Amino acid sequence: MTTVTLPIDPLVHAAWLPAAAFSAVGSRRIAVVLEDDLSFDGLADPAFSPVAPTIMAEVEAATAAHGGALVDEAEADVLLAIELDCCEENPEAFCFSRTDGLVRIVASNPRGLLYGWFHLARLGKDAFTGPDVENECHTPHTALRMLDHWDNMDVHPVMGHVERGYSGGSIFFDHGVVREDLTRVAQYARLLASVGINRVAINNVNVGRLEMRLLDDLLPEVARIADVFRPYGVTTHLSVSWASPVRLGGLADSDPFNPDVLAWWQAAANRVWAAIPDFGGFVIKADSEGQPGPFAYGRTHADGANMLAKAVEPHGGLIHWRAFVYNHTQDWRDRKTDRAKAAYEHFAPYDGTFAENVIVQIKHGPLDFQVREPASPTIAALPQTSVAAEFQVTTEYLGHQKHAVYLGRMWSQLMQFPYWGEGSPTMADIVAGGHPLGDGTRIGGFVAVSNVGDDVFWTGHPFAQANLYAWGRLTWDPQADPDIILSDWALATFPEVSSEGAAALDAILGKSWETYEMYTAPLGVCFMVYPHHHYGPNPDGYEYTPWGTYHFADRISIGVDRTRATGTGYTDQYPKPWRDVYENLATCPDELLLFFHHVPYTHVLKSGKTMIQHVYDTHFEGLERVKVAVAAWQGVRDEFPADVAARIDERFAEQVRSATDWRDIINTYFYRHSGIPDAHGRPIY
Numbered sequence: 001m002t003t004v005t006l007p008i009d010p011l012v013h014a015a016w017l018p019a020a021a022f023s024a025v026g027s028r029r030i031a032v033v034l035e036d037d038l039s040f041d042g043l044a045d046p047a048f049s050p051v052a053p054t055i056m057a058e059v060e061a062a063t064a065a066h067g068g069a070l071v072d073e074a075e076a077d078v079l080l081a082i083e084l085d086c087c088e089e090n091p092e093a094f095c096f097s098r099t100d101g102l103v104r105i106v107a108s109n110p111r112g113l114l115y116g117w118f119h120l121a122r123l124g125k126d127a128f129t130g131p132d133v134e135n136e137c138h139t140p141h142t143a144l145r146m147l148d149h150w151d152n153m154d155v156h157p158v159m160g161h162v163e164r165g166y167s168g169g170s171i172f173f174d175h176g177v178v179r180e181d182l183t184r185v186a187q188y189a190r191l192l193a194s195v196g197i198n199r200v201a202i203n204n205v206n207v208g209r210l211e212m213r214l215l216d217d218l219l220p221e222v223a224r225i226a227d228v229f230r231p232y233g234v235t236t237h238l239s240v241s242w243a244s245p246v247r248l249g250g251l252a253d254s255d256p257f258n259p260d261v262l263a264w265w266q267a268a269a270n271r272v273w274a275a276i277p278d279f280g281g282f283v284i285k286a287d288s289e290g291q292p293g294p295f296a297y298g299r300t301h302a303d304g305a306n307m308l309a310k311a312v313e314p315h316g317g318l319i320h321w322r323a324f325v326y327n328h329t330q331d332w333r334d335r336k337t338d339r340a341k342a343a344y345e346h347f348a349p350y351d352g353t354f355a356e357n358v359i360v361q362i363k364h365g366p367l368d369f370q371v372r373e374p375a376s377p378t379i380a381a382l383p384q385t386s387v388a389a390e391f392q393v394t395t396e397y398l399g400h401q402k403h404a405v406y407l408g409r410m411w412s413q414l415m416q417f418p419y420w421g422e423g424s425p426t427m428a429d430i431v432a433g434g435h436p437l438g439d440g441t442r443i444g445g446f447v448a449v450s451n452v453g454d455d456v457f458w459t460g461h462p463f464a465q466a467n468l469y470a471w472g473r474l475t476w477d478p479q480a481d482p483d484i485i486l487s488d489w490a491l492a493t494f495p496e497v498s499s500e501g502a503a504a505l506d507a508i509l510g511k512s513w514e515t516y517e518m519y520t521a522p523l524g525v526c527f528m529v530y531p532h533h534h535y536g537p538n539p540d541g542y543e544y545t546p547w548g549t550y551h552f553a554d555r556i557s558i559g560v561d562r563t564r565a566t567g568t569g570y571t572d573q574y575p576k577p578w579r580d581v582y583e584n585l586a587t588c589p590d591e592l593l594l595f596f597h598h599v600p601y602t603h604v605l606k607s608g609k610t611m612i613q614h615v616y617d618t619h620f621e622g623l624e625r626v627k628v629a630v631a632a633w634q635g636v637r638d639e640f641p642a643d644v645a646a647r648i649d650e651r652f653a654e655q656v657r658s659a660t661d662w663r664d665i666i667n668t669y670f671y672r673h674s675g676i677p678d679a680h681g682r683p684i685y
């Protein structure tokens with residue numbers, strides 16, 4: 001039997017899989033059983049077998065650490081079983097039963113069994129107590145549950161090692177080469193498997209010349225990484241550049257209609273799948289923010305995506321084609337062009353023309369990962385296309401992992417956004433192939449930009465691990481309660497902390513997204529950050545730039561009129577009822593007011609407050625909430641490992657400084673524009 005080691009690097013700690021997390025299950029007598037004609041050593045199907053040794057290693061490690069034993073079926077009080085026809089033969093699903101003191105996890109494939117094993121670890125003692133349970137089945141909501149790394153191979157002069165990364169360097173690459181020691185990658189793979197993530201793209205969507213070589217002479221290095229992910233059921237993908245045939249292959253162009261271009265990609269695909277038989281496919285950012293694409297040849301995104309799809313199709317590969325396409329050289333004087341409309345305009349007309357193995361990957365909102373945006377209408381506009389919704393676990397616009405901001409509640413709200421009104425199919429349903437006008441054959445899922453780096457706490461701020469954890473749990477089950485997920489994370493990550501300590505973490509992080517929104521850009525106005533690095537308040541930072549993200553503040557009013565009646569017409573992209581709900585000032589939700597409407601500072605919100613007073617009040621209150629969180633932290637900090645506590649102290653000091661800046665600059669900006677003082681006479685400058 002092959003076993004893999006499960007290294008726990010003492011330097012890389014505080015993640016949610018400490019050995020202690022397995023104490024309840026590891027102290028049991030566990031049997032791992034297969035159907036009669038299967039054996040772990042002899043499993044023939046490569047897609048079936050790689051995870052099997054991992055389960056054995058997991059069980060051996062947990063029982064060795066906690067006094068349990070691997071035993072025969074008859075003696076077991078925990079049974080892990082493969083039954084080929086169980087769980088509707090979904091290889092990732094598992095069923096949990098507890099009858100007469102025997103706990104059983106059954107799956108049709110070792111991948112499902114591994115997810116079941118981590119489920120047991122999560123339940124801890126609770127797995128063994130309580131009433132009998134018969135076949136409680138756990139099936140992932142979507143097929144694709146993915147993380148994209150925006151990792152550069154070398155240190156980029158502007159973007160650093162990891163674009164929008166706030167957790168140190170890349171865990172894959174080190175100054176131009178793939179790391180020799182991939183121990184961290186193995187630990188990461190295990191963390192991902194424990195929350196159900198099944199795909200990872202390892203390099204930045206902005207692909208440089210060096211990264212292009214991952215398709216070529218550096219391919220054996222990609223294969224090494226894939227070898228590390230594979231035992232945990234995680235499939236490897238690469239981001240590729242549209243210009244690769246020219247820059248790497250020496251062709252004259254990369255026109256998708258040029259047969260030589262297709263042949264080049266076919267040869268590349270043959271190479272990749274020869275090296276990595278279970279490779280996932282390519283992610284591509286084309287004609288976006290200066291990246292090359294098919295527009296240069298007068299071709300469409302569908303033309304481009306379908307050419308790549310044809311090249312990878314014989315291997316069962318996928319093309320994740322990003323819909324983040326807009327004019328980044330806009331004239332700020334032009335108030336009719338609206339960047340929010342761009343993805344829909346570029347993609348909706350081509351619905352039904354994309355190849356079956358193309359996944360159109362669409363950001364969750366129409367702009368760019370802001371603290372508050374409406375759900376993207378493009379996600380609902382492609383019924384005959386496979387779509388993935390793209391999120392950011394990394395907090396580019398949400399405090400750079402210097403601020404404690406838990407995003408589970410935000411993601412849950414977006415994933416459950418009902419596109420056709422209360423009770424109708426949601427974002428999560430659509431990406432799982434459930435568009436009401438679709439034919440039910442589409443696969444899709446959720447993709448997010450990872451927040452992990454080579455930092456000793458993985459994510460810079462130890463609390464930002466909660467986002468990575470929640471991303472996995474919510475992509476597996478978008479209806480799961482994000483507050484419970486947060487508690488689960490806290491318990492698993494800090495098992496040594498008292499229940500008061502865990503409750504304090506919930507209090508600090510639970511509503512932290514809402515708190516962050518309170519002290520930063522208000523009411524869906526977006527982009528009041530410093531251009532380029534996107535940290536800290538700069539209300540006019542993007543106002544006169546070519547990037548298409550404006551708020552049009554003057555002395556009377558602020559916000560973007562996106563109505564059909566008088567504005568850019570963006571509301572037209574939504575199905576009913578949202579096209580009308582957002583169109584009308586009377587029904588538009590307050591939190592999105594300035595996203596959809598240009599209104600006077602004296603506009604009265606549904607709360608009864610004027611908009612300007614709401615801005616002042618939320619900014620004062622937002623900072624106070626941060627201070628309450630810091631006080632709660634100080635009450636429990638001594639229960640935490642000293643280095644974790646020291647890092648969190650440091651992050652909180654910066655959060656208070658930065659939130660104070662946000663409060664004062666945003667309030668002063670609104671005051672100076674409107675001339676309207678705060679009703680409570682608090683200091684504004």
Ligand code: GCU
Nearest residue numbers: 163164205206285324368396
């Ligand atoms: C944002 C981000 C960029 C990134 C881009 C993308 O604009 O700031 O760094 O490249 O999104 O999603 O491609």
